[in-house]
Amino acid sequence: MQIRPILSALSRNKTGAILIALQIALTMTIIVNSVFMIQDRRGQMDRASGIDEANTFIYSYSGFAEDFNEKTQIPEDLNYIRQLPGVVDAVQTNSAPLTGGGWSMGLATEQGADADGVGTAIYFVDSHGLDAFGVNLLAGRNFTPDEVIWRERSETKWPGQGIITKELASDMFDGDWQAALGKTVFIAETHPINIVGIVEKMQAPWNGWNGIERTLLFPSQLLFGSGRVMVRTEPGERDRLMREVEEGLVANYDGRLIRRVQSMEEIRENSYRNHNGMNTILTTLIVCLTVITALGIVGLASFSVNRRKKQIGTRRALGARKIDIMRYFMLENFLITSFGVIVGAGMTIGLNMLLVNALDLPKLDWYYVPAGMVVLWLIGQLAVYGPAKKACQISPALATRSV
Amino acid sequence: MLSYYLRLALLSIKRNPILSTLMVAAIAVGIGASMTTITVNYAMGSDPVPHKSDELFAVQVDSWDPNNPFREPNIAPDQMTYMDAMALMKSAPAKRQTAMTKTFAVIEPEDRDVRPFETTGRATYGDFFQMFEPPFLYGNGWSRESDDNLEMVTVLSRETNEKLFGGDNSVGKFVRIGGRNYKVVGVLDHYRPVPKYYDVTNGPFRDPEDYYIPFNLVAAFELSRAGNTNCWKPNNEEGFQGFLNSECVWIQFWAELPTKSEQEDYLAFLNNYANQQKELGRFPRPLNNHIQSVMQWMELQGVVDDGAQVVMWLSIMFLLVCLLNTIGLLLTKFSTKAGEIGLRRALGASKRTLFLQHIIESAMIGVAGGCVGLFLAWGGLQGIGALFGNEVQHLVRLDVTMMFTAILLAIVSALLAGIYPTWRACNIQPAVQLKTQ
Structure with a gap:
């Protein structure tokens, strides 16, 4: 329909149109990239850790008294916790998924310093490990109690058995994870490990690491003077047991400090605190930006309606219907927005490319751009609806008044 | 003379309360967002021992x-x-x-x-x-x-x-x-x-x-x-x-x-x-x-966090959107004053005088926006403190330097936004305006 008169009207007053188009282009660039970054973080946060997070908690202990004997105290503590009603199992470990601190080593399928290694996180557990973490054993077997050895802080040897995650197995054996079972791999260049089991999923402690799904379990109990214990409970019993375990342990023996008793849910929240914070900031930015841009459109559109009151009156007097006036303004806005979103699409992709280079952010999925265009078209149309509605209320009589 | 211009500006601002509020709000939100993120980045990248950091x-x-x-x-x-x-x-x-x-x-x-x-x-x-x-x-x-x-x-x-x-x-x-x-x-x-x-x-x-x-x-x-x-x-x-x-x-x-x-x-x-x-x-x-x-x-060692930097640049782009917005609104506003300006030009006011007068009006909007923006930035920093917890507590403080920066940024932004609309307003042909009155 009447595109040509709109265009010629626009060309007589370019500034306002260019301002809005530019604003829309920038808004689109920011919004689309922000939404993409938010989704990227959400995706990371949605990854399962592989352990029974809802029903587990973890605490740290450090021995300080002279009579603190870790070799007897750890089994005593673990036996005490395991017999408590409501406890499924407990295990001493060096770390856990999402905690942010842990141990990593390189594993290779061949012996020697030049063999290509794959980095993996390491957890030390005893034969209760799988049960206490609540991970799912896909193939092979658990550690037997007599495979579990004591490990001093400065130990340089490694246990002969290991359980690995499916992802690590698949990375080491060219995608065929089942092939890993029973094979020997090497740690610290020369020490052989027999893979006795493969678990479905168990994350490494660092959520920003790109090898987060690569984990190796070793059958060892640690004599480091301080460490962590993971406790898994029956559903609904966790909060009660977090208190009871702490009080019970201190009552049994007070030569070691029990601290940081935290549920896995708290640990997850802390772990992704920056992700959550950043997403909140970006969301706020998006909302403010949308409101500001919409208000800007309303302001400029109202202005242009005011200025054209007489023309509108004249057109109405000459037989234009309300809907025609309405349509004029809606279409005008659509044209300006279209120009804005086309420029915006280019800028959006440009900014994404910058982010990919500077921050290793993934590439924008193609559908974000058209989706952003549609959203901005909608915002534009909604914003202009009010002023356009007002414009079509202008009475034809106005045209005759002050002339 | 200046106080007279200030009074004129105030009158003009009062005449279109909605438009003026919108402009102040746009600048305030833009300043608030960008100052929040600039402050965090500034604190992250600040020199911890200024008198000795080269030694x-x-x-x-x-x-x-x-x-x-x-x-x-x-x-x-x-x-x-x-x-x-x-x-x-x-x-x-x-x-x-x-x-x-x-x-x-x-x-x-x-x-x-x-x-x-x-x-x-x-x-x-x-x-x-x-x-x-x-x-x-x-x-x-x-x-x-x-x-x-x-x-x-x-x-x-x-x-x-x-x-x-x-x-x-x-x-x-x-x-x-x-x-x-x-x-x-x-x-x-x-x-x-x-x-x-x-x-x-x-x-x-x-x-x-x-x-x-x-x-x-x-x-x-x-x-x-x-x-x-x-x-x-x-x-x-x-x-x-x-x-x-x-x-x-x-x-x-x-x-x-x-x-x-x-x-x-x-x-x-x-x-x-x-x-x-x-x-x-x-x-x-x-x-x-x-x-x-x-x-x-x-x-x-990349002490200034990449994420914080990205958000800072995004919020500076956001400030730019707010400025475009303000330019549009000022254009609107000054064009409603075309008649007045035409009349004053006809009565002998020089372009320079009129320019000064209107740019002062823009600056006032900038100051107002800056003050409100400072509050928003303060609120934003509190929010960041609450979101990120202990580690950022010392990054979310507005010091005097940052406050002055905020006000200055607001005024400069408003002046930048004001230049084109003012220039256009001052170039009105008095004859055309007077004719239509």
Whole structure:
């Protein structure tokens, strides 16, 4: 329909149109990239850790008294916790998924310093490990109690058995994870490990690491003077047991400090605190930006309606219907927005490319751009609806008044 | 004359309350968002020791894996091996220097009613206190002799001293750390450099440690370490001694080198040392030794978070959108005044006068927007503090510099936004306007 008169009207007053188009282009660039970054973080946060997070908690202990004997105290503590009603199992470990601190080593399928290694996180557990973490054993077997050895802080040897995650197995054996079972791999260049089991999923402690799904379990109990214990409970019993375990342990023996008793849910929240914070900031930015841009459109559109009151009156007097006036303004806005979103699409992709280079952010999925265009078209149309509605209320009589 | 213009501007602002509010709001939101993120980035990248940051140097020697750099692109390790740190402490030519690491231990108060508590400590040389100049409440640091003689001395943080001694002067008293008695030689006052530049490896925005002890005690007592450790070569030697002799890096190393010639000498010493080690079969990589001043070090270690930077640039773009918005609104506003301007031009007002008058109006909107924006920024910083917790508490403070920056940014933005609309308004043909009246 009447595109040509709109265009010629626009060309007589370019500034306002260019301002809005530019604003829309920038808004689109920011919004689309922000939404993409938010989704990227959400995706990371949605990854399962592989352990029974809802029903587990973890605490740290450090021995300080002279009579603190870790070799007897750890089994005593673990036996005490395991017999408590409501406890499924407990295990001493060096770390856990999402905690942010842990141990990593390189594993290779061949012996020697030049063999290509794959980095993996390491957890030390005893034969209760799988049960206490609540991970799912896909193939092979658990550690037997007599495979579990004591490990001093400065130990340089490694246990002969290991359980690995499916992802690590698949990375080491060219995608065929089942092939890993029973094979020997090497740690610290020369020490052989027999893979006795493969678990479905168990994350490494660092959520920003790109090898987060690569984990190796070793059958060892640690004599480091301080460490962590993971406790898994029956559903609904966790909060009660977090208190009871702490009080019970201190009552049994007070030569070691029990601290940081935290549920896995708290640990997850802390772990992704920056992700959550950043997403909140970006969301706020998006909302403010949308409101500001919409208000800007309303302001400029109202202005242009005011200025054209007489023309509108004249057109109405000459037989234009309300809907025609309405349509004029809606279409005008659509044209300006279209120009804005086309420029915006280019800028959006440009900014994404910058982010990919500077921050290793993934590439924008193609559908974000058209989706952003549609959203901005909608915002534009909604914003202009009010002023356009007002414009079509202008009475034809106005045209005759002050002339 | 100025006060007259101000009054005129105020009148004009009052005449279109909705439009004026919109403009102030647009500038305020833009300033609020960008100042919030600029403040956080500014604090992250601020100079923690302005009077000395060109004299303190992080020392890097590249003892890493022949096949892979410590970090791409060919960046030397951020920490040092025990062997290298000891060799440098012994003979490197610095005014002051220190090797240090993070440790942890349970402190047992004498008062039986206070539960033992877990603390982190910094094992360092006595030079630490003169190099980084933490403020002392009581006493002093320790000497090189104390270091050499493995004296069991400690400097406590103010907080630890409050917990243990109720804040009293505890110099000369003993404190039981990790099952051993140490004599207190000093107590620090509040000390919290942002960033914690002397150990960014273990978190640039972490709190300083609870106590300080001589570094040599780490090896003597085989103390547990709390900090980051990186190894490239498997360590096959048994025991703690084996660890000390390994190629693992776990020591932060700093030197104070006030003059250019001292800096050159020191670097020459490092290269010479590395060449000697090459002859012994160590240092398999090409020479890659550096001394980095405090700010160079912050840059190299990426102390300013990438995410924070992205958000800052996004919010600056956001400010730009707000400005475009304001330009549009001002155009609108001034065009409603075309008649008035035409009349005044016809009555003899010069373009210059009119320009000045309207630009003052823009500036007033800028000031108003800046003030509201400052409040928004303050609220935004509180929000960030709540979202990110403890580690950012010292990054979310608006200081005087930032407040002035905010107001200035607001005025400049408003003036920039005002120039084009004002110029256009002043170029109105009086005759045309008068005709239509």
